[in-house]
Amino acid sequence: MQEALKEAAKAFDAGEIPVGAIVVCQNKIIARAHNQTEMLTDATAHAEMLAITAAANYLGSKYLNDCTLYVTLEPCAMCAGALHWTQIGRVVFGASDTQRGYRLWQQPLLHTKTAVTFGIDEKACQHLVLEFFKRLREK
């Protein structure tokens, strides 16, 4: 999660909502990404989406069964839907997203095969997002 936090910090510095993600396969980081919706002018350019695409590209496979995605914030419905298609083995997220997190939907969005862990480095993950919106309001 520390590596995902580094990615989130890059987003923060770039004026993006600070979310970072990495994909790990066999103890190796095979993809890293941060939210780039502003820079790419693309609402789909969430950290998770970019990390999924990069990981699939690295492995040469649409499926990420043996991978773990670490992401600083709970994925939204779009990202959870994308993770479903990859059949990813595990998702680990830091802070919960009570506004747009995928767990707001009662019917499952992730694949039944996907294990989920959350609350890892929660405070640090949450702090970045809170600080981002605090500064935005002060502008």
Place this chain on the structure above:
Amino acid sequence: MQEALKEAAKAFDAGEIPVGAIVVCQNKIIARAHNQTEMLTDATAHAEMLAITAAANYLGSKYLNDCTLYVTLEPCAMCAGALHWTQIGRVVFGASDTQRGYRLWQQPLLHTKTAVTFGIDEKACQHLVLEFFKRLREK
């Protein structure tokens, strides 16, 4: 929808699940795409996702409020979640997807601002998908 069907036919010819999408803004087609999950080895490369990215790129805006997406098959949860972020004005789809369509989720996935029409050219849209899977089974 005829233009979206042309895109779906391209996917069919390329051995991809035949789904096509176009984005229209002020009576002009500003983006067209077909499913490219196999060619790009990327589970996120659905026709809608590629069309959203292309349309946002064309307009220089993350938001597609004044746009209509025409897609041959009902969007999945990922694509509906993506369409939510764009606040797209209208979504028109042809065939329903009873396996993975976004309407399987009882809680809304699309934005409340988004108007939805479906069943347009339904038979032609559905035919392509059925034919694709029929041929796949025969291989």
